Amino acid sequence: MLALYLLLLSLPLCCLSFSPPSPPLLPTHLPATPSFAGGMVGGEGPEPNGVNFDPLGLADKSPEWLPWFREAELKHGRAAMLATVGFVVPDFVRVPGEQFSFSSVPNVLDAHDALSASLLQILLFASLFEVCTVPALANMGGFDRRPGDFSFDPLGLYPDEKEKQEQMQLKELKNGRLAMIAIGGMVTQSTVTHHGFPYLF
Numbered sequence: 001m002l003a004l005y006l007l008l009l010s011l012p013l014c015c016l017s018f019s020p021p022s023p024p025l026l027p028t029h030l031p032a033t034p035s036f037a038g039g040m041v042g043g044e045g046p047e048p049n050g051v052n053f054d055p056l057g058l059a060d061k062s063p064e065w066l067p068w069f070r071e072a073e074l075k076h077g078r079a080a081m082l083a084t085v086g087f088v089v090p091d092f093v094r095v096p097g098e099q100f101s102f103s104s105v106p107n108v109l110d111a112h113d114a115l116s117a118s119l120l121q122i123l124l125f126a127s128l129f130e131v132c133t134v135p136a137l138a139n140m141g142g143f144d145r146r147p148g149d150f151s152f153d154p155l156g157l158y159p160d161e162k163e164k165q166e167q168m169q170l171k172e173l174k175n176g177r178l179a180m181i182a183i184g185g186m187v188t189q190s191t192v193t194h195h196g197f198p199y200l201f
Helices: 002-016 063-091 108-114 116-138 162-193
Strands: none
Touching: 063 108, 063 162, 108 116, 108 162
């Protein structure tokens, strides 16, 4: 079986040896068009053809919704970053209690059915948080709050300089985008293999 996997993995490499030479690489950091997406951070990047990526044209079709789109993207990215950590950690450490033990819930995905009361509690707190953010979303255009900015920085990590602030915003945005893809892959791989981290065979 392992030989079959290795054979399948080697096929693309064989095809690459017959492909024409690739074009020269783009610069490592391409600036976004200032007018793209209202000048929000996130349109620029080192990815080839990754500048001003908006295949559906949502930024042009409904510019008044751009703050809401960014708020939703940041919220989903933050939830996904927490989810990736929360999906891996229980494979190594569990909270006290028999219902949370490795014998009761051998796989993290099994917790969905085994711990329905805990899931209800999580849903309740997530809903409460959503309700608390409604006023901020409703007044987003009425004051100078940036999308996703709730002034929550207890450790004081957010810099004062504008350039460093934009770098920090870009890091959060890109890590959130990566985490949204990662959690989908982790859940799929765990479902297919029925194993814990690193979800292989």
